[in-house]
Amino acid sequence: xxxxxxxxxxxxxxxxPGKVMMDIQGKPLLQYHLERAALAQNMDQHIVATxxxxxxxxxxxxxxxxxxxxxxxxxxxxxxxxYDAATVAGAKPSDLIVRxxxxxxxxxxxxxxxxxxSHQERSEVDYTHTSKDYYxxxxxxxxxxxxxxxxxxxxxxxxxxxxxxxxxxxxxPQRYQLNAVT
Numbered sequence: 001x002x003x004x005x006x007x008x009x010x011x012x013x014x015x016x017p018g019k020v021m022m023d024i025q026g027k028p029l030l031q032y033h034l035e036r037a038a039l040a041q042n043m044d045q046h047i048v049a050t051x052x053x054x055x056x057x058x059x060x061x062x063x064x065x066x067x068x069x070x071x072x073x074x075x076x077x078x079x080x081x082x083y084d085a086a087t088v089a090g091a092k093p094s095d096l097i098v099r100x101x102x103x104x105x106x107x108x109x110x111x112x113x114x115x116x117x118s119h120q121e122r123s124e125v126d127y128t129h130t131s132k133d134y135y136x137x138x139x140x141x142x143x144x145x146x147x148x149x150x151x152x153x154x155x156x157x158x159x160x161x162x163x164x165x166x167x168x169x170x171x172x173p174q175r176y177q178l179n180a181v182t
Contacts (some may be wrong), residue, residue, distance in 0.1 A: 004046075129181065130180075
């Protein structure tokens with residue numbers, strides 16, 4: 001089983017445009033995120049998934065210059081962008097996908113590893129997330145199989161389910177076994 005981490009990042013934020021590439025003491029915020037996530041021991045591959053819009057070309061160029069894998073896809077349908085990124089990476093149905101967001105420069109590798117391990121230890125679980133009741137915002141990590149991502153991609157129809165990656169999964173607890181890491 002391969003563990004593929006996908007960090008979503010874009011520059012078109014409405015609240016703080018360009019935030020992931022803002023310079024913080026000589027490095028873009030996204031670089032802090034990627035360096036910290038790279039310390040996780042349980043990931044096999046890490047991809048930055050950005051949009052194919054001109055505004056996000058700088059993210060792709062940054063990734064290329066610094067040796068990070070990057071996938072460019074649909075800006076509005078983030079679920080499709082994730083699915084396509086995982087597909088291009090060669091994800092098989094049993095492979096695990098870890099979802100991170102690039103605007104979290106303090107992401108902790110230990111928490112990413114804990115979420116992955118918790119998911120792997122529970123064969124009945126379809127979706128694992130770091131509990132917002134326990135971890136502060138910015139330490140969010142979600143884990144699910146490529147099979148679960150594929151089902152969400154094929155079956156999600158609501159705008160909110162397409163604009164975000166995982167609402168289809170966690171809004172169907174009768175279908176998917178959910179697991180919160182505390």
